[in-house]
Amino acid sequence: xxxxxxxxxxxxxxxxxxxxxxxxxxxxxxxxxxxxxxxxxxxxxxxxxxxxxxxxxxxxxxxxxxxxxxxxxxxxxxxxxxxxxxxxxxxxxxxxxxxxxxxxxxxxxxxxxxxxxxxxxxxxxxxxxxxxxxxxxxxxxxxxxxxxxxxxxxxxxxxxxxxxxxxxxxxxxxxxxxxxxxxxxxxxxxxxxxxxxxxxxxxxxxxxxxxxxxxxxxxxxxxxxxxxxxxxxxxxxxxxxxxxxxxxxxxxxxxxxxxxxxxxxxxxxxxxxxxxxxxxxxxxx
Numbered sequence: 293x294x295x296x297x298x299x300x301x302x303x304x305x306x307x308x309x310x311x312x313x314x315x316x317x318x319x320x321x322x323x324x325x326x327x328x329x330x331x332x333x334x335x336x337x338x339x340x341x342x343x344x345x346x347x348x349x350x351x352x353x354x355x356x357x358x359x360x361x362x363x364x365x366x367x368x369x370x371x372x373x374x375x376x377x378x379x380x381x382x383x384x385x386x387x388x389x390x391x392x393x394x395x396x397x398x399x400x401x402x403x404x405x406x407x408x409x410x411x412x413x414x415x416x417x418x419x420x421x422x423x424x425x426x427x428x429x430x431x432x433x434x435x436x437x438x439x440x441x442x443x444x445x446x447x448x449x450x451x452x453x454x455x456x457x458x459x460x461x462x463x464x465x466x467x468x469x470x471x472x473x474x475x476x477x478x479x480x481x482x483x484x485x486x487x488x489x490x491x492x493x494x495x496x497x498x499x500x501x502x503x504x505x506x507x508x509x510x511x512x513x514x515x516x517x518x519x520x521x522x523x524x525x526x527x528x529x530x531x532x533x534x535x536x537x538x539x540x541x542x543x544x545x546x547x548x549x550x551x552x553x554x555x556x557x558x559x560x561x562x563x564x565x566x567x568x569x570x571x572x573x574x575x576x577x
Contacts, residue, residue, distance in 0.1 A: 295572050296519040298324060299332040299359070299506060299532060300564065302345060304489075304525035305541050306333075308560050313345065320565035321349060324572050325356075332509055332520075334359040334502040336459075336494060336528060338405070339367055340438040355513075361402070361458045362486070362496050362528050363505030368512070375508060378497040380457035384483070386450055388460050388495060391479050393448075395472060398463045400434070403455035405441045407434045412448050432463065459496050466490035486528040487545075494528060503531035521572065523556070523564055524548055539567055 298321065300306040308314060325331060331351055333342050338360055346352060351369055358367040366375040380388075385401060389410055392399035398411035398419070409431075411419070423430045431443035462476070469476075469487065476493070477485045484496040502522075510517055522529070522536040525544035533540060533552050540552035541563050549555050554571075556563035 293537065293571070294519055295329065295521045295537065296515045297330040297332060297510065297513065297521070298568070298572070299334045299502070299520055299522040299536065301502075301524040301526070301529050302333065302335040302337060302342065304543060304559055305523050305529070306345065306559070306564060313348070314560075314562045314565065316562045317565040317568075318349065320568040320573065324568055325349075325354065327573075329572065330354075330356055330509075330513060332357045332359055332506065334363065334505065334522070334524075334529075334532060336362050336488060338365075340405075340441075343437070357509050359502055359505035359509065362494065362500070363502040363532075364458055364496065364500050366505050366508060377500045377504065380460065380483075380495075380497055382453045382457075384497075385453045385457055385460075387482070388480070389450055391476070392462070394479070395476060397468070397472075397476075400432075400461040400463065401446075401453065402458045402461065403453065404458070405438060406455065407431065407441070407443045408446050408451070408453075409443065410446045410448070410451070416445065459494050462493040462495065463491060464493075469493060486526070488526045488528055496528075501531045502529060503535045506532055506536065521567075523567075525559070539564075 306313060333346060335342055339358060342358055355370040364377045388399055392410055401408040419430055435441045435443050480495055484498055484501060486494045488494050506520060510520060517535050520536040521539060522532045523539045524533050525541040525548060530548055530551055533548055538552040540549040540555045542556055542558035556567045
């Protein structure tokens with residue numbers, strides 16, 4: 293097995309529970325990069341949301357990539373280029389708003405750095421009370437990281453969008469998604485519906501995912517998907533885990549472990565570093 297590219301999801305994978313990178317993991321990644329291995333950060337986040345990771349790894353100084361918004365946007369550090377895949381339209385927004393209303397769930401429409409929250413007045417009030425009690429931001433931290441990010445409350449009616457919509461996030465309780473996930477996926481069958489965490493669901497255009505981004509990147513690099521080792525933990529990682537030499541984190545969802553070639557240690561215990569050392573750098577950690 294020859295690995296020429298490493299692809300990492302962030303939350304629950306490259307990032308520990310406290311949202312930092314393990315120095316041992318960083319050391320292993322940098323050793324791999326020194327041997328000419330390319331690195332891709334494959335995340336649901338946008339470019340600014342990845343800055344605190346790609347800068348210390350110095351990805352901006354080499355032939356490395358970001359696969360952003362679950363693979364919808366690719367950023368090429370070497371050539372300073374963006375590549376944009378399909379986005380959601382205003383027609384999609386109307387359909388998804390109706391489904392949000394039907395299931396009484398908050399929908400957050402991401403349009404670049406603008407996040408539009410669609411939720412009933414009662415649930416908006418409940419969210420405000422919850423945020424006061426638990427000292428959590430009402431914007432779920434989506435405004436963090438850049439000054440011109442906006443979190444905007446929409447009226448609870450059918451709203452028209454003139455901006456491209458990157459994705460829609462649905463936020464509710466763990467018990468809600470356990471009860472309603474199958475029905476939500478059925479109602480949203482025209483889209484890719486991905487459970488990212490127990491209280492967090494993301495809706496993407498059909499066929500736009502981290503694997504589709506990696507296919508474009510590997511073509512650019514002149515390598516194959518078999519030469520990519522991809523690490524992940526959630527449903528938005530399944531496609532790339534399945535198409536590459538896939539590694540599920542020890543803390544990953546069972547669905548991810550089921551399609552992975554191997555299961556690593558957890559994100560809090562240098563799972564990535566150990567696998568890189570053993571399988572890529574050929575030195576058992």
